[in-house]
Amino acid sequence: MTAPAILTENLTRRFGSEAGGLLAVDRVNLRVEAGQFFGFLGPNGAGKSTTIKMLTGLLQPTAGNIRVLDLDLYANPVEVKRQIGVVPEGLALFERLTGPEYLNFAGRMYGLDRETAAQRAAELLEFTELADRARTQIGEYSHGMKKKLALAAAVIHTPRVLFLDEPFEGVDAVAAATLRSLMNRMVARGVTIFLTSHVLEIVERLCTHIAIIHKGQLVAQGSLAELRTGVEARIAHSGEKLTLEQIFLEIVGGTRAGAAQELSWLG
Amino acid sequence: MASDTAKQIGLIALLRWQILRNSLRTTRAKLEAVAHTLVAVGAAIVVLVIGLGFYAIAFLLVDAGRTGIMLGLLWVIFVAWLILPVIVAAASTSIEFRELLRYPVRFSAFLILSLAYSLFDPIALTAMFWLACAGAGFATVKPELLLWVLPPLLALAAMTLLLSRVVMNFVERLFTKRRGREIFFLVFVLGMLGLQILGIGAESYLAPAVRFLKTHPWILQALPPNLVYAAIEGAIQGEPRSVLAATALLLAYAGALFLFFRRAVLAQYRGEDLSESQGSSTATSATILKGWRVPLVSGATAALLEKEMRYTLRNGFMVMNLFIPLFVPLVLGLAGSSPSRTEPFFQRDPGILFFGSVAYLLLVTMHVASNHFAFEGHGIQFLLLAPVEFRQVVAAKNLFYGALVVCEALAIWLMLAVLGKMPGAESSLVTLAVVPFLLLSQLVVGNLLSIHFPRRFDFGKFKQRQSGMSVLLGMTQQMITMGIAGGLFAVMRWLNQLWIAGLIYLALGVAAWQAYRIAFDHYEGLARRRREVLAAELCQD
Numbered sequence: 001m002t003a004p005a006i007l008t009e010n011l012t013r014r015f016g017s018e019a020g021g022l023l024a025v026d027r028v029n030l031r032v033e034a035g036q037f038f039g040f041l042g043p044n045g046a047g048k049s050t051t052i053k054m055l056t057g058l059l060q061p062t063a064g065n066i067r068v069l070d071l072d073l074y075a076n077p078v079e080v081k082r083q084i085g086v087v088p089e090g091l092a093l094f095e096r097l098t099g100p101e102y103l104n105f106a107g108r109m110y111g112l113d114r115e116t117a118a119q120r121a122a123e124l125l126e127f128t129e130l131a132d133r134a135r136t137q138i139g140e141y142s143h144g145m146k147k148k149l150a151l152a153a154a155v156i157h158t159p160r161v162l163f164l165d166e167p168f169e170g171v172d173a174v175a176a177a178t179l180r181s182l183m184n185r186m187v188a189r190g191v192t193i194f195l196t197s198h199v200l201e202i203v204e205r206l207c208t209h210i211a212i213i214h215k216g217q218l219v220a221q222g223s224l225a226e227l228r229t230g231v232e233a234r235i236a237h238s239g240e241k242l243t244l245e246q247i248f249l250e251i252v253g254g255t256r257a258g259a260a261q262e263l264s265w266l267g
Numbered sequence: 268m269a270s271d272t273a274k275q276i277g278l279i280a281l282l283r284w285q286i287l288r289n290s291l292r293t294t295r296a297k298l299e300a301v302a303h304t305l306v307a308v309g310a311a312i313v314v315l316v317i318g319l320g321f322y323a324i325a326f327l328l329v330d331a332g333r334t335g336i337m338l339g340l341l342w343v344i345f346v347a348w349l350i351l352p353v354i355v356a357a358a359s360t361s362i363e364f365r366e367l368l369r370y371p372v373r374f375s376a377f378l379i380l381s382l383a384y385s386l387f388d389p390i391a392l393t394a395m396f397w398l399a400c401a402g403a404g405f406a407t408v409k410p411e412l413l414l415w416v417l418p419p420l421l422a423l424a425a426m427t428l429l430l431s432r433v434v435m436n437f438v439e440r441l442f443t444k445r446r447g448r449e450i451f452f453l454v455f456v457l458g459m460l461g462l463q464i465l466g467i468g469a470e471s472y473l474a475p476a477v478r479f480l481k482t483h484p485w486i487l488q489a490l491p492p493n494l495v496y497a498a499i500e501g502a503i504q505g506e507p508r509s510v511l512a513a514t515a516l517l518l519a520y521a522g523a524l525f526l527f528f529r530r531a532v533l534a535q536y537r538g539e540d541l542s543e544s545q546g547s548s549t550a551t552s553a554t555i556l557k558g559w560r561v562p563l564v565s566g567a568t569a570a571l572l573e574k575e576m577r578y579t580l581r582n583g584f585m586v587m588n589l590f591i592p593l594f595v596p597l598v599l600g601l602a603g604s605s606p607s608r609t610e611p612f613f614q615r616d617p618g619i620l621f622f623g624s625v626a627y628l629l630l631v632t633m634h635v636a637s638n639h640f641a642f643e644g645h646g647i648q649f650l651l652l653a654p655v656e657f658r659q660v661v662a663a664k665n666l667f668y669g670a671l672v673v674c675e676a677l678a679i680w681l682m683l684a685v686l687g688k689m690p691g692a693e694s695s696l697v698t699l700a701v702v703p704f705l706l707l708s709q710l711v712v713g714n715l716l717s718i719h720f721p722r723r724f725d726f727g728k729f730k731q732r733q734s735g736m737s738v739l740l741g742m743t744q745q746m747i748t749m750g751i752a753g754g755l756f757a758v759m760r761w762l763n764q765l766w767i768a769g770l771i772y773l774a775l776g777v778a779a780w781q782a783y784r785i786a787f788d789h790y791e792g793l794a795r796r797r798r799e800v801l802a803a804e805l806c807q808d
Contacts, residue, residue: 058651059799077795082654090806092648094574096581096726100555101574108570109653114557122555134555137581153649 003070005161005192006032006055011064013050024050026216027064032194032209034069034160037187039207040196043252047216048196049089052165055194056086069160082111085159087167091150095139099130099149102138103156110157117156124152128178144175151179155186162186164195168202180206204244214252227251275376295800299720302735306742307389314393318400325404337499340401341423341492348394348427352435374536381532385432395424405499415502415510419495422517426491429524436531438587447583451590491517564666567655571663578642579671582726585635592628592675596620596683617683618694618765622756624679625698626749628672629705634733636713637741639664640805641724647805657794658787661717665710672706697769701752703776707783712744714790718797721804751775 013025025047032038042048053059055066057077066073068080086092094102100121107117125131128148130141138146147167154162162183168176183193183206197203203210204224211221220227224244231247242250290296321340328336385391402420406413441447480487487493494513501509561569579585639661640647650660676699683689690698720734752772759768794801 056652058648058802060795078654078656081652086652088648088652090645090648092645092652094578094646094649095644096578096642097574101577104555104558105570105574106649108558108566109649109655111566111654113566114560118555118557125555 002034003067004031005034005036005069006030006038006194007067008055009065011051011054011066012062013047013054013059014062023216025054025061025213028213028216028218030211030218030221032192034192035187035190036192036209037183037207038192038194039203039210040194040213041200041203041210041248042196042213046213046252048213049165051213052163052194052196053088056084056088056163057081058088082157083159084161084163085154085157086163087147087150087154087165088163089165091146093138093146093150093153096137098135098137099125099141100134102149103153106153107156112157120156124156127182128152143170144172147171148175148178151182155182159191161192161194164193166196166198168197168199176202200243200245200248210244212248212251220251272373272376272379275372276379279372279376279380295720299735302739304735306735306738310389314396318397321397322400322404322407325401326407329405329408334405334499334503337401337405338492338496341398341495344394344397344401345423345427345492347397348390349431349434351390351393352388352431374533377536378529378532381535382528385428391428391431394427398424409503412499412502415507416495416499419498419510419514419517422514422521423491423495426517426521426524429521429528433524433527433531436528439583441583489516491520564663565659567653568659568663568666571660572667575664575667579667582642584724584726588631588635589671589675591631592624593678593682595624595627596679596686596688616694617688618690618698619760620688621680621683621690621694622698622701622753624683625676625702626705626753628675628679629709630745630749632668632672633709633713633741633745634737636668636709637716637737638720638722638724638733639668639714639717640721640801642726643805644723645806647721647801651794651798651802656791658790661714661790661794662787665714668710669706673702676702693765693769697756697765697772700769700772700776701756704772704779705748705752707776707779708744708748709741711779711782711786712740714786715793716740718790718793718801721801723805723807 008028008030011025011028011030012023015022015024028047028051030051040048040051050059054061055068055073057073057080069083071080071083073080094105097105103121103124104117107120108114112120122131125134128151130145130149130152133141133145138149141149147170151164151167154164164183167179167183171179180202183195187193195203195207207224209221209223210227212219212227220230222230227247228242231242231250235250291300321344324336325340328334398420402416405416441451488497494517498510498513501507501513558566559569559573561572564572579589634641640650643650651657653660680690680695716734716737720736722732722734722737752775755768755771756765759765
């Protein structure tokens with residue numbers, strides 16, 4: 001049996017003091033098998049970004065362990081980083097470089113030689129339809145273009161695990177299609193993708209496995225079918241297949257009662 | 268409408284107070300506030316001492332009947348007011364006015380706030396204080412003339428305040444665009460080469476200018492400090508007409524400058540963004556060039572060096588900072604080179620000029636060494652995510668900065684040679700020998716400050732707010748190491764044994780290298796512990 005691509009044990013992160021601080025992630029145990037397209041969902045402020053930051057080494061956990069590709073992240077950070085690709089919140093772009101300069105830079109930082117980095121940069125720019133903006137500095141790119149470039153940089157070294165924090169946020173349908181196409185190709189080649197997203201329709205369409213975090217705690221984990229079965233067993237429903245949105249709302253608590261009566265001055 | 272404007276100004280003042288109060292919640296922020304206070308107190312003491320000096324000079328010399336000293340003092344303050352904002356840009360205030368534009372702020376409120384912030388800029392406050400000191404020195408001797416000299420002094424203050432804003436705006440515009448930087452660089456290089464090719468010495472090419480000014484005295488008389496001095500003389504001689512004429516002309520200058528200032532503020536109000544830009548987003552493709560190959564370093568380090576070079580060349584603020592040290596030998600080398608005067612100090616010993624210029628170079632680029640990640644923005648996340656040790660990133664930045672300092676030191680030497688003030692071999696070698704000691708000690712402290720107290724800087728802006736702790740600790744380090752180096756240089760030069768200073772510098776350089784190596788081993792763990800601060804501080808938009 002192969003080791004999971006991502007494994008966490010009691011992963012915890014507290015901001016501030018023990019007494020008055022915020023427990024952002026509370027003893028989360030995640031298991032993502034190699035080759036899975038894994039969606040990590042949760043309402044705003046649930047702890048998604050904090051978790052993904054810990055999984056990629058951007059944030060130190062308060063407690064718990066993380067293993068990526070059977071390597072302890074904190075004992076072997078450089079080795080783990082070499083095998084993962086990340087599109088973090090904020091995108092990690094150098095805004096005063098041009099697209100080709102950035103991809104070249106990313107490739108070489110991940111150990112590619114000059115020729116390979118330049119060749120892959122050219123191919124990725126073509127694929128993401130950014131080749132005609134080769135002389136434009138990234139700071140002048142649209143949001144969608146930046147997302148595509150960030151994803152291109154994250155895959156230039158052919159990572160085995162890809163972490164994507166809200167890759168579809170603020171992206172138009174055309175750019176989203178390019179991103180989806182790239183992700184599907186990666187998964188088809190055996191890459192594990194771990195993504196957070198608020199766009200549940202896309203997650204439903206792409207992800208094979210899902211975990212839901214709420215108020216820092218992992219409240220559900222499994223394949224979409226397993227989650228659906230679990231929720232359907234708990235509630236009375238029409239017999240029609242539940243969508244991921246319905247499952248999600250059922251698990252995290254749905255809408256606030258009485259919200260419609262508030263803010264009456266808005267008309 | 269006026270009450271609306273007042274209400275908006277009040278709301279903005281309240282907003283800034285709330286931001287200040289909220290920003291002091293963490294220990295780090297409190298430390299920063301303490302450091303800023305200490306730096307401000309230190310700077311205030313220096314400003315106060317100089318101001319008292321102006322007062323004493325004005326008082327003693329005017330009392331002795333030498334009122335001409337007022338002209339000299341006025342010129343010193345006037346020039347300082349214009350030059351200091353460029354030289355110490357990193358230490359002056361930075362207000363992001365565009366943030367206010369998301370609210371329905373009237374242009375009148377925006378203009379008044381812009382003026383108010385200009386008025387409370389530390390350098391403007393400094394210059395106004397010095398001007399008041401010089402005026403007070405005069406008024407203590409001749410209190411009956413206070414009411415006569417006050418209006419021209421106030422008019423000079425208003426005019427210079429506006430002039431400094433207009434000049435800074437022009438400089439920012441010039442250096443923000445790549446084309447502006449290129450033109451400036453080209454003019455500078457061609458100017459220097461032209462002088463060299465024509466074989467014109469510094470003494471000879473200022474002489475015609477001096478002669479011209481002597482034959483056309485009205486040019487000098489129309490300059491602001493001379494106008495104030497004319498008013499002072501008019502007041503002494505009981506000629507109110509000359510006081511009124513000089514004041515009126517100064518107010519006319521101020522009025523004209525206000526129009527320029529208003530135009531700049533209006534452009535900002537309408538959404539002008541002076542941050543670095545390509546200026547065009549037309550669709551163009553380019554061949555993908557292979558990255559740099561740098562001998563003796565890894566591919567990742569070569570990529571980091573290449574990125575540093577691109578970032579430096581695209582950054583008007585940095586380019587400006589690198590240009591200033593080249594002007595120092597030019598200005599000091601030419602200072603007082605009028606044929607009528609005796610040869611000035613720096614021209615008698617270009618060795619001192621070279622040493623001083625190199626020390627100044629390290630001082631003026633201190634903010635780079637103590638805030639390495641200032642321009643990374645969200646890119647800092649990439650550096651933290653990349654499969655390289657963070658100390659490799661630090662090493663690449665140090666290597667680039669070190670190469671920059673050495674190249675610029677050589678450029679200063681070349682500049683002196685072009686000006687016909689080539690330092691002697693001994694002075695040159697001794698000055699180059701001090702560079703490793705000064706540079707490495709600066710980096711030992713600077714690297715720690717860069718990781719502990721990072722501060723995000725924006726491209727294309729000259730006034731950026733440094734971390735208070737970085738300024739305090741960086742300045743302390745500079746004072747110690749430069750004090751040692753400068754003291755040794757002075758003593759050994761006096762003893763005529765300069766070569767001994769060179770040997771001691773080399774020994775100090777070896778010690779600094781050892782300190783650097785020891786500190787270097789700790790950067791990895793330190794960066795791991797501080798990565799959240801780095802990301803939080805540098806990624807904020």
